[in-house]
Amino acid sequence: MKLPALLDEIARSVESNDSTANEHVLLGQKLSDLADMVGWADGPIDPHQRIAVRIEALMDLLRARFEETKEPSVAALHDALAELHGAIDRHDRDLAVKRDADEDDES
Numbered sequence: 001m002k003l004p005a006l007l008d009e010i011a012r013s014v015e016s017n018d019s020t021a022n023e024h025v026l027l028g029q030k031l032s033d034l035a036d037m038v039g040w041a042d043g044p045i046d047p048h049q050r051i052a053v054r055i056e057a058l059m060d061l062l063r064a065r066f067e068e069t070k071e072p073s074v075a076a077l078h079d080a081l082a083e084l085h086g087a088i089d090r091h092d093r094d095l096a097v098k099r100d101a102d103e104d105d106e107s
Contacts, residue, residue: 006030007054010077014061024073028080035080038087044095045088055085 001009010027013019038045046052062078065071 001030003034003051006034007051007058010058010081011061013077014058014065014074021071021073024071024077028073028077031077031080031084035084035087038084038091041091044092046092051088052085055081059085 006027010031013023013027059078059081062074062081066074066078
């Protein structure tokens with residue numbers, strides 16, 4: 001599943017009143033699997049911060065949902081989303097630093 005589709009699925013789950021803990025766990029596992037693969041990307045994943053903005057909005061929704069329900073699976077889904085967000089950010093920053101170092105070496 002591609003990241004935009006997964007984020008859409010998470011949004012539907014968060015906004016739905018009939019989402020289940022099992023659904024949250026499965027979505028969290030998909031997020032964790034993606035976070036594990038971030039380092040394999042050849043180039044930047046989110047150079048224009050569009051994914052970051054979307055992830056942060058979903059994290060806000062999850063925080064609000066947790067305040068309403070106190071469901072541990074919602075908190076776990078939030079944490080998995082934060083893990084992916086951090087992995088993408090680190091990956092893109094590492095690539096930017098490497099590009100800057102390579103450019104300095106050519107001078």
